[in-house]
Amino acid sequence: xxxxxxxxxxxxxxxxxxxxxxxxxxxxxxxxxxxxxxxxxxxxxxxxxxxxxxxxxxxxxxxxxxxxxxxxxxxxxxxxxxxxxxxxxxxxxxxxxxxxxxxxxxxxxxxxxxxxxxxxxxxxxxxxxxxxxxxxxxxxxxxxxxxxxxxxxxxxxxxxxxxxxxxxxxxxxxxxxxxxxxxxxxxxxxxxxxxxxxxxxxxxxxxxxxxxxxxxxxxxxxxxxxxxxxxxxxxxxx
Ligand code: UDP
Numbered sequence: 001x002x003x004x005x006x007x008x009x010x011x012x013x014x015x016x017x018x019x020x021x022x023x024x025x026x027x028x029x030x031x032x033x034x035x036x037x038x039x040x041x042x043x044x045x046x047x048x049x050x051x052x053x054x055x056x057x058x059x060x061x062x063x064x065x066x067x068x069x070x071x072x073x074x075x076x077x078x079x080x081x082x083x084x085x086x087x088x089x090x091x092x093x094x095x096x097x098x099x100x101x102x103x104x105x106x107x108x109x110x111x112x113x114x115x116x117x118x119x120x121x122x123x124x125x126x127x128x129x130x131x132x133x134x135x136x137x138x139x140x141x142x143x144x145x146x147x148x149x150x151x152x153x154x155x156x157x158x159x160x161x162x163x164x165x166x167x168x169x170x171x172x173x174x175x176x177x178x179x180x181x182x183x184x185x186x187x188x189x190x191x192x193x194x195x196x197x198x199x200x201x202x203x204x205x206x207x208x209x210x211x212x213x214x215x216x217x218x219x220x221x222x223x224x225x226x227x228x229x230x231x232x233x234x235x236x237x238x
Pocket of ligand 1 (some may be wrong): 013014015052053054055056058059060061073074075076077078079080081133134135136137138139140141142143144146159
């Protein structure tokens with residue numbers, strides 16, 4: 001029997017992984033498939049925190065470029081993450097996975113506020129804790145929210161579930177010879193400005209020694225395989 005490398009992990013779900021081909025921002029079938037991947041991993045005994053993005057619905061920076069006031073646009077982006085969190089919660093609970101949503105912006109009619117000790121208790125009881133609204137402040141992203149929650153919840157690693165299979169030395173859509181890193185250092189990611197997570201999230205992970213594993217969560221079975229040390233991914237580490 002192989003000993004799992006990680007016990008408690010944080011999964012960062014980009015909003016785009018919930019999108020369907022049909023242009024639906026939150027596609028129920030796609031969300032159900034992603035929930036299935038998460039449930040498979042949960043069933044293996046991992047403690048699981050999730051931070052959800054909102055880019056499938058609203059991105060503050062993009063809206064500000066078109067004339068929105070930045071802080072207001074970021075507030076809208078954070079609200080989008082709460083919608084995604086509820087969608088993921090719904091999909092997980094429909095397949096029997098117990099969850100709680102905690103939002104960095106209080107919304108007591110629909111979810112809990114972020115309370116670390118309470119989140120700990122949820123994990124002890126076998127629940128998946130879904131963190132919404134990033135860090136709760138404008139001018140940040142949910143990548144920073146993911147790094148922050150991974151640090152405060154003492155997660156062994158941050159898994160970034162996206163629709164690409166890792167980190168490349170160049171954009172594979174532009175450079176056909178681009179190659180995927182198996183592992184890459186935090187400093188290389190920052191120096192080369194590689195598209196992993198934003199710089200503040202990378203440095204928070206570096207300073208707290210939290211490996212970042214980038215993988216495609218839309219590939220069936222890949223999340224569990226990557227956790228088992230197989231599957232396709234890139235690990236950002238020291
Ligand atoms: N956001 C924010 N503060 C945070 C987290 C998110 O202002 O702590 C806003 C920001 O406008 C961002 C949007 O919420 O563009 C959606 O989050 P993000 O772009 O990180 O989502 P993802 O790309 O992961 O889907």
